[in-house]
Amino acid sequence: MDDARPGSVRDSKDPEGPRLRFTPAAWQAFVTAAVDGEFGTV
Numbered sequence: 254m255d256d257a258r259p260g261s262v263r264d265s266k267d268p269e270g271p272r273l274r275f276t277p278a279a280w281q282a283f284v285t286a287a288v289d290g291e292f293g294t295v
Contacts, residue, residue, distance in 0.1 A: 260280050261272040275283070286292065 260275045260277060262275070263272045264270055
């Protein structure tokens, strides 16, 4: 997550590289799914 642009994700190894942008609803759905374990465990 890019703290300067909530809803944007970037590769931390390339801070000036492209960002993926998500709507607040899409980001919340992702976070909820991750918390609920829908992607398995790490």
